Amino acid sequence: MVAEIPSVTADSAYRMSLWSRLMTDRNFLGFWFMLPAAAVLILFLAWPLVLGIWLSMTDTTIGRPGVFIGLENFDWLSDDPVFWLAVFNTFLYTTVASIVKFLLGLWLALLLNKHLPFKALLRAIVLLPWIVPTVLSAIAFWWIYDAQFSIISWVLLKFGWITANVNFLGDPDNARASVIAANVWRGIPFVAITLLAGLQTISPSLHEAATIDGASGWQRFRYVTMPLLTPIIAVVMTFSVLFTFTDFQLIYVLTRGGPLNATHLMATLSFQRAIPGGQLGEGAAIAVAMIPFLLAAILFSYFGLQRRKWQQGGRD
């Protein structure tokens, strides 16, 4: 009797084990838990991407299913000065706007991190440009940049600093600067609020310790704030660069890529060639050409996001 008990227990444990082993296996369960999300991602993100890449290798136009033509679209684009102008514009737009957004956003975050009256209200106001639908704010900028009714021109004229209305969107250089300014206005809140969140994770006692150690305001920023903020900056700027690189709405509302294609970005050029122009294959090729740049940005963030040596090991 006594001897039998272990064998019965062992037997039932063995019978339980197949099922219970599966139910406690992290990989097995993890696979099933991830499946719904993976299905959605594959169906709505990965598959359209594959279709887009396929489309870029066909000569499809509106109303005519195309045939596979290999890399001919890309070959054609490589000789297209408008395409290269759009590439240049995209880089100029992304670089300048991202740098300005970063600097102004950081400055704003540092200001908002101080003890200000109505702090919560100010932070809410800062978020406004981010909340307003892009198309609406773009239309507002359209008025601000209007050749005849621009409030900026009106104010400058009143002050007597200019003698004629500024041609904001009619001159290639002005137009580039104008769309970048609008993008910066819209993008700052994201950078500022996220960096503010990062700043608030920095313990005030670190600043006090640095103060006692003899650091000036600039030295505290340079040796304490910046290094501790770097991980957040990597995340924010990756997202900011991705958003800016793929921007479409602002340009489409303000300039439609004009004047003389001076503000055409790759996204707007792709749309223009594919939908109004009907060249679906070529438009897809332009869109696909953005992928390497976006991948580069993601890789940058992948390495930027990696935990630094000082973040590893131990707990707080």
Add this chain to the structure above:
Amino acid sequence: MAAVDIVGVRKAFGATEVIHGVDIAIADGQFVVLVGPSGCGKSTLLRMLAGLESITDGTISIDGKVVNLVPPKERDIAMVFQNYALYPHMSVFDNMGFSLKLRGAPKAEIDRRVKEAAAILDLDRLLERFPRQLSGGQRQRVAMGRAIVRDPKVFLFDEPLSNLDAKLRVAMRTEIRALHQRLRSTTVYVTHDQIEAMTMADKIVVMHDGRVEQIGEPLELYDRPDNLFVAGFIGSPAMNFLPGRIEAGAGPRFVSDGGVSLPLVAPPGGVGSGIDGRPVVLGVRPEHLHLADEGAAAEVLVVEPTGSEIQVFTKLGGADVMAVFRERHRFRPGDRIRVAPLPGQIHLFDAESGRRLVP
């Protein structure tokens, strides 16, 4: 090293005054502990000394020089924070050498001084590590190392041990004390733990509600507390208090509100002249109660043996009274025992003002 003088210092945040005129004189090389319950203003006072808070009124001088308007970096002080405030992105070496680097000291000198401090604190093998890779006690030592490296006039400690576990806290207490004996630098140490204050201080400043209640050497505060607050705050387990009045006569007695009558064994001077019938509070420390046939009857409620002693919670004339015995009495809850204070070991306080009555 330097003397520190705090004269008539007040601090107000807006309309709320949190420190109401504090005077403390700290001699060169002295280890002074500011102790008090949370919210008593001790940390604020320390931060004013460090220059992290402005001084509303009064003066603080270091080494004879008023520093009210001197920025922290020019006060030549070093501070150890409660959460250590180590720079997480710098190695132990860089943490300790940061102030020297800011001062523009040559590399060789930084190297030498950091290594000296590391040797004192037994941090030699940890210099390349980052704060996250250290244990609590090691971080604590790095924080002290950062202070030592600077060789400041005054060391400030803001509850440095409160994040450590009990055992480590006791060990670090001794270590900080030993460090002070070695370096002999003026030290101001803030804590809410009266044991830390008693064990470490040359001089204790007891603070309460933004005021100094008493300043003195540890045993002075223990033996002759100036008022009810100090009496109740210093000592663990805390002093027992029995409200009552004094009946003068042939042998003056204390009669508690609960009817407990105790002879005042050594008739204190002044008893009898106007003190008769006056409401007072009698204080007696748990370790100063002993079993005595002529003592007051008490009912045992809870018995807590700690090994070295037993702590007995009793009901004495309606008041909760705790007694501590070194002998291993086998009391049970419900037992009736008779206890009396040891001769000369009672404290009398005025019930209204809380001031000590007997000189």
